[in-house]
Amino acid sequence: AQSVAQPxxxxxxxxxxxxxxxxxxxxxxxxxxxxYVQYPNRGLQFxxxxxxxxxxxKGSYGFEAEFNKSQTSFHLKKPxxxxxxxxxxxxxxxxxxxxxxxxxxxxxxKLQVIP
Amino acid sequence: xxxxxxTPSHQVTQMGQEVILRCVPISNHLYFYWYRQxxxxxxxxxxxxxxxxxxxxxxxxxxQFSVERPDGxxxxxxxxSTKLEDxxxxxxxxxxxxxxxxxxxxxxxxxxV
Numbered sequence: 733a734q735s736v737a738q739p740x741x742x743x744x745x746x747x748x749x750x751x752x753x754x755x756x757x758x759x760x761x762x763x764x765x766x767x768y769v770q771y772p773n774r775g776l777q778f779x780x781x782x783x784x785x786x787x788x789x790k791g792s793y794g795f796e797a798e799f800n801k802s803q804t805s806f807h808l809k810k811p812x813x814x815x816x817x818x819x820x821x822x823x824x825x826x827x828x829x830x831x832x833x834x835x836x837x838x839x840x841x842k843l844q845v846i847p
Numbered sequence: 848x849x850x851x852x853x854t855p856s857h858q859v860t861q862m863g864q865e866v867i868l869r870c871v872p873i874s875n876h877l878y879f880y881w882y883r884q885x886x887x888x889x890x891x892x893x894x895x896x897x898x899x900x901x902x903x904x905x906x907x908x909x910x911q912f913s914v915e916r917p918d919g920x921x922x923x924x925x926x927x928s929t930k931l932e933d934x935x936x937x938x939x940x941x942x943x944x945x946x947x948x949x950x951x952x953x954x955x956x957x958x959x960v
Contacts (some may be wrong), residue, residue, distance in 0.1 A: 764946070766884055766948055768951075774953060774954075775851075775938060775951040775952055775953040775954050776890065776938065776940075776951040777951070778948045778949070778950065778951075779869050781948050783946055799957075820887065822890060825891075833878060833897070833903060833945065834880070834892045834895050834903050834905075835880075835949060836894070837889060837890040837891075838884075838889075838939065839888065839889045839891075840887075840888070840889065840890075
């Protein structure tokens with residue numbers, strides 16, 4: 733089985749400060765990992781993914797994430813937060829070793845960037 | 848930029864009625880999905896569809912639900928005999944291949960009254 737945990741329901745950060753949104757995962761095989769962002773009353777928008785290769789992945793809008801196999805984590809980061817980054821962020825995993833095509837989402841973390 | 852489109856954006860139906868949610872995936876994509884999200888909470892997998900058949904389905908996807916790709920472009924989710932707890936945002940998604948990311952539509956908000 734595959735699962736994702738986002739331990740923080742909400743993260744508050746001041747504009748201009750670095751931000752981190754945490755994610756840990758559990759899979760039986762190798763993971764494909766994703767981050768999506770959801771703005772109010774909108775769909776899920778893809779930010780970045782880790783499939784293989786470099787553990788540091790860069791994505792849209794200045795976001796990046798670091799894959800850490802030993803800690804089974806894939807935290808989302810941004811060096812300098814913008815008020816417009818305020819949204820709901822979802823981490824997601826696909827367990828290739830399990831033969832799954834579906835993606836399992838975490839419970840989401842609400843990011844609030846304070847002006 | 849190609850996108851996944853869903854119609855309608857909002858559907859209100861009476862309990863016990865049947866609804867059909869429609870999706871047009873991105874044209875060269877091969878994998879298709881339905882997910883649902885209740886009240887801005889967790890996004891739950893319902894079903895995946897590949898090569899004109901269901902490839903995976905969740906426990907939520909029981910006999911009340913069915914999917915179809917009737918004409919090679921549309922991808923529909925039918926919910927028979929709707930219940931109050933079926934009220935949710937339903938998202939369609941499509942993917943080009945196994946190692947790619949899913950692109951999501953804007954969702955259909957289903958309200959069962």
